[in-house]
Amino acid sequence: MLERIPKGVTAPAGFQAAGVACGIKSSGLDLALVVSTPPARSAGIFTTNLAAAAPVTVTREHLRRSDATTAAVVVNSGCANACTGERGMADARDMAVATADAVGCPIEQVLVSSTGVIGAYLDRGKVRQGIRLATEALSPGGHAEAAEAIMTTDPWPKDAAVRAVAPAGRFHVGGIAKGAGMIEPNMATMLAFLTTDAAVEPLLLQRALREAAETTFNAITVDGEPSTNDMVLALANGCSGVGIDDVSYPAFVEALHAVCHELALAIVKGGEGATRLISVGVTGAHSVAEAGKAARAIANSPLVKTAVHGGDPNWGRIVAVAGRAGVRFDLGRARVAIGGVELFRGEEIFSDREPAAAAHLRTSEVAITADLGTGGAGAATVWTCDFSAEYIRINADYRT
Numbered sequence: 001m002l003e004r005i006p007k008g009v010t011a012p013a014g015f016q017a018a019g020v021a022c023g024i025k026s027s028g029l030d031l032a033l034v035v036s037t038p039p040a041r042s043a044g045i046f047t048t049n050l051a052a053a054a055p056v057t058v059t060r061e062h063l064r065r066s067d068a069t070t071a072a073v074v075v076n077s078g079c080a081n082a083c084t085g086e087r088g089m090a091d092a093r094d095m096a097v098a099t100a101d102a103v104g105c106p107i108e109q110v111l112v113s114s115t116g117v118i119g120a121y122l123d124r125g126k127v128r129q130g131i132r133l134a135t136e137a138l139s140p141g142g143h144a145e146a147a148e149a150i151m152t153t154d155p156w157p158k159d160a161a162v163r164a165v166a167p168a169g170r171f172h173v174g175g176i177a178k179g180a181g182m183i184e185p186n187m188a189t190m191l192a193f194l195t196t197d198a199a200v201e202p203l204l205l206q207r208a209l210r211e212a213a214e215t216t217f218n219a220i221t222v223d224g225e226p227s228t229n230d231m232v233l234a235l236a237n238g239c240s241g242v243g244i245d246d247v248s249y250p251a252f253v254e255a256l257h258a259v260c261h262e263l264a265l266a267i268v269k270g271g272e273g274a275t276r277l278i279s280v281g282v283t284g285a286h287s288v289a290e291a292g293k294a295a296r297a298i299a300n301s302p303l304v305k306t307a308v309h310g311g312d313p314n315w316g317r318i319v320a321v322a323g324r325a326g327v328r329f330d331l332g333r334a335r336v337a338i339g340g341v342e343l344f345r346g347e348e349i350f351s352d353r354e355p356a357a358a359a360h361l362r363t364s365e366v367a368i369t370a371d372l373g374t375g376g377a378g379a380a381t382v383w384t385c386d387f388s389a390e391y392i393r394i395n396a397d398y399r400t
Contacts, residue, residue: 001165002258008143008159009034011174012197014239018137019145022130024116024123025078029149031130032075032176034193035103035138040235041199042070042111043206045213047230053082053118054092056231059111062096068202070235071105073193074112074131075150077178081114081122082228091122098128102135113191113231115178116152147176150191154178155270160262164255166248171198171240173255177263179222179270192217192232192263198252199238208244208253209234216260219292220383221299222271232260268383273390277365277383278308282322284334284371285378290327292380294372297325299384308366309386313357315343322370333373340367 010017017034024030044063046056063070074095081088096110103110114122137145147157161174179190200208213232234256236244244252269277280299285291298304301321307314315336322336323329336344339360341353360366366386 002255003163005161005163005172007140007174008147008161009174009176009193009195010140010143011161012172012195012237012239014038014197014237015174015195016138016140017142017146018134018139019142019147019149020130020133020137022126022133024076024126024130029145030077031127031134032146032149033099033131033134033138034073034146034195036071036195036235036237038237039069039071039105039109040237041202041205042068042236043202043209043234045209045232047227049228049230051083051228053080053114053229054084054088055081055112055114056229057089058092058096059113059231062108062111065108066106069109070111071109072099072103072111073233073235074099074110075191075193076114076122076127076130077150077152078116079114079120079122080116080118080229082118084119084121087121091124094124095127095131098131102131111233113229115150115191115229118228143174143176150176150178152178153272158263158266158270160259162255162258164251166242166244166251168248169240169242171196171242171255173259175259175263177267179267190217190227190230190267192260194232194234194256194259196234196236196256197238197240198236199243200236200252204244204249205234205236208249208256211253212257212260216257216264219381220264220268221296222268222274222385265383268385271385273388273393274385275388276308276386278385279367279381279383281367281369281379281381282372283369283379284373284376285380286328286374286376287378288380289378291372291378292382294322294325294327294370295380295382297321298368298370299382302387305384305387308361309388311358311361313338313343313354313361318368318370319344322372327372328374330373333375335371335373337369338367
């Protein structure tokens with residue numbers, strides 16, 4: 001049984017957080033710090049973009065060198081520190097050094113992350129000042145400021161937490177995330193930081209994180225653009241006294257998935273210029289993989305996303321995308337529905353139902369379902385949002 005609770009990333013025992021302003025952005029909070037006492041076992045999933053940013057490289061190195069043990073995570077917004085060469089690597093390492101000095105831990109027990117404009121250098125002086133301020137501000141109540149400090153174009157902070165019960169007792173999972181544009185986390189600019197006071201060994205934690213991310217963070221898209229900085233980290237410090245083994249693993253994954261799911265949908269709801277959350281469910285596929293590929297193609301289609309924004313139940317666009325998605329497809333047995341209203345089935349057209357589907361498109365949460373007609377049992381769901389003129393404005397003016 002899961003119970004949703006407040007305090008996000010600091011809901012689990014032993015975690016403190018802070019968010020401060022140090023001038024990396026022109027205004028607002030822009031540096032977050034999360035600290036675990038004692039140090040936590042950790043796991044991570046990272047962008048598959050070959051232009052991975054310096055913080056991604058440094059964090060991967062530190063996970064290896066520390067035997068997946070983490071005392072602190074430091075995150076800045078306003079500058080991605082991506083495509084910045086040797087200087088960018090040095091700046092990312094300096095973030096870790098300054099944090100290690102401030103919180104009193106080995107350098108390799110610090111994980112670093114950045115988000116913001118690609119191709120801009122970090123100001124080390126501002127970052128070091130932010131780390132000092134954040135260390136002084138650390139508290140179990142600092143979750144809200146930490147969630148705010150990692151935002152870029154996000155319209156609101158994103159955090160979530162649950163209390164769960166395993167056979168060995170009660171534990172908590174919490175997290176914060178950011179992301180509004182450049183979102184299609186092909187993981188393996190979206191960031192998520194998850195915490196738990198359960199005791200989980202790194203290999204099991206990595207397995208659980210990948211399992212939870214597969215149908216949450218890896219099942220969302222705003223604009224089909226995997227970032228250079230995508231990163232999801234999970235920290236488990238064992239402060240609850242509850243150990244996760246094969247018996248309690250299902251309860252742990254359920255709790256981790258619940259937090260990831262809430263954060264992932266919050267990212268889509270807060271997508272740049274978004275006015276509607278769209279779920280794209282595909283059934284009748286030859287395999288789960290083919291269903292996911294078709295659902296992602298539909299979710300990423302600008303024609304589908306603009307039709308939803310305009311309230312046009314244009315099922316033909318959905319069929320067209322399904323047919324070119326590169327998976328097995330049988331037009332003679334395919335079906336499409338919007339909001340549960342079937343508009344197309346096996347080449348039979350139900351034009352008289354379009355007003356009902358159009359009414360559904362005026363709601364804040366839109367459901368599109370498509371059956372590929374292969375007779376297979378493969379099914380998948382991907383979440384996305386509509387495309388509006390505001391998305392164009394935000395991205396046309398992003399650096400200016």
